[in-house]
Amino acid sequence: MKYIDEYRDPAKVRGLLAEIGDAVTRPWTLMEICGGQTHAFLHHGLDDMLPGGIELVHGPGCPVCVTPLEQIDRALAIAKRPEVIFTSYGDMLRVPGSSVDLFNIRAKGGDVRVVYSPLESLKIAQANPDKQVVFFAIGFETTAPPNAMAVLQAQKQDIKNFSVLVSHVCVPPAMQAILGSKHNRVQAFLAAGHVCAVMGYHEYPPIAEKYKVPIVVTGFEPVDLLRGVLGAVKQLEAGRAEVENAYERAVTFDGNLPAQKVVNTVFQPVDRKWRGIGTIPLSGWGLRPEFAGFDAEARFSVGEIVTQESALCIAGEILQGMKKPPQCSAYGRECTPSTPLGAPMVSAEGACSAYYRYHREA
Amino acid sequence: MNNEFDFEGYTCPVPIKPTDTIVLGHGSGGKLSHDLVNRLFLPELGKAAPRALDDSAIVTINGQRLALTTDSHVVSPLFFPGGDIGRLAVCGTVNDLAMVGAKPAALTCGFVIEEGLSFEILQRVVQSMREAAGEAGVFIAAGDTKVVQKGGADQLFINTAGVGYVEPNVNITGANAQEGDAIILSGTLGDHGIAVMSAREGLSFETDLQSDVAPLNHLIAAMMSAGEIHVLRDPTRGGLATTLNEIASQSNLTIELQETALPVKPQVRAACEMLGFDPLYVANEGKLIAFVKPDDAENILLAMRREKYGEGAVIVGRVIKTNSPQVRLRTAIGGTRLIDMLPGEMLPRIC
16 A cells, blocks of 8 residues: 555565664663554554663643543533433543443443544534434544634534533643653653644744754654654764654645644643643643634533542553553553443553553563 | 632532443444343353354354354444445344354344334335345345334334354354464454445535445355354444454454555544544445454455455454553554453544
8 A cells, every 4th residue: 555565574674673773882771652653563563673782751742631520520420411422532432431441331321422523513412403422532633623623614514402511731841851851861852743733843843942852843653653763763872952853754844834723713721731740831722712612621511520549550650651551550450341341441542552462461 | 811710629529320221332233232232142141152142153053063142232323334224133143153164044023013114115125135135145034023113113123133153163153263373364344334324414524435245155154164263253233343352352462554554534533623523433234354264365356256245355453462451543643542442432532
């Protein structure tokens, strides 16, 4: 398949592995930001093929994993209501709230539907004028443009029975939170290619400079991932800390300007709580006051729901790259993809689920 | 931002107890389905069913070995590219019988119909069943009809049960995989699942892809006369990944697959890439996986390729012995990863 096969070419992969092997003279710790990259490394068995000195730690770039428990409890409270059709991206359905998940709500009669795009939710709203249709707007900079577009369209077409439960988060503040922590082990970042396709990488030079850390914009196929690793290793070995782009076919410095414009029209930066990490100032997006009418949190008065998480698994340490999933005592025992204790075991992009699925006994 | 960020502690949610409610994932054919069977159905109902985990049971009545199976069919939409619920209902049961090496003989069918279904639709479904039964060479011996109130069912559900003969020397079961066995797949993966999905409301992508739904008993008869077969299975719901995990655990052996050998149509690959699915987990309705004696593999392959539903047959892996049973994949770029069962419902990814 064009645009895929050439980036999974075994000969190119071997060549890049050899180049990385030649470049490495001592151990380095790299973090791939995005859960999609974590999965790609493990899906292709690439992590085991890297030279021994290179350690990958898995970053917080999994939207399902970092959406806080109380936001999921709010979603569940809305989805339970008889007048509501609750729509969501698929892998949110299995994330446990305090007591149940969206699957259970659906099994007990709640109208919960998986959509591929928030624009489908809009269509559902138009087709069901006597129902309240809510879309669970979670995710990073990647899902923000379509979600913002749905709100804009709803306003334009005056669709009053549509609202969004917003829990958007942004990558650069999380990178800074990790780098600023006294526990930080990350020496270089593979930046999330899809996020950069939307946002560009103009946000990164100040971070690279302040924390003296190389940042390489990296894609998702084996050749892309290895080019990211190679770029990071070469910089580390040379003592450089720059921003470079190893995903040129999708990413430009400025990013997708029309998409950013839609996002900025509808959303504004807000403080966000990250599951397992805590509240990071100005680390997410919320609706601007002029779109407050589409805020499901206000419409269904669920903003008051506040949930305390109890300390049972080590998701926080995993999301910050301080520990690997097998270092958790519950991993693979009490905690599996069918009985997840924490979000990283639920989502297709979660580090624990990636280890469990591809790597259990390796 | 401060140089020293204050993390609020490393927390995760309280675990949720095993569900007290049946959810869709219990019917996905994956891990939740297995839990349900192992925790409830087998202890309560399956004490006398030693082969309950195979596609058909084998019972001996008056010295005659009979294979027996049942399968209920629910599919939305009722008609999809390449097939319909009627063809599916006949082929599903014919294939379950054939997968234990039986010659399918007769089926029964039970219809659960939602009031309001048009007669014309039902007629088309029934005609399709007749055609599929004719192709498979089985007859439909008995039937039953129930009509439920509007909303009591989704248009039409069909249950079929079937019976077939098993020759005395045949021993084909998921527990019979042997070290060194060659693993043959009869054709491309994921055609049925993606064809049905493409026809589903709300998922409007266009494809010329057809479901592979087909009766495989003639193919299996040809294979059985060509060499020694240890295991046969049709990778339906849960896909090849789930089926191979079942076999690995039943036989207590490890299965190693070669990613480069797995046939996947470009349309299926593209749809899976786009939707965030893995073809290894997508349903098939006209494919089989066979574990065969390595010396006979070539012969069996040749016999398969002469059959309509086995033209694309290839060897995709082998059986090896390790400390604990698992399914492994040698990836195209030379790495290795584990292949697990489908945990619950197959869920599309966010981004």
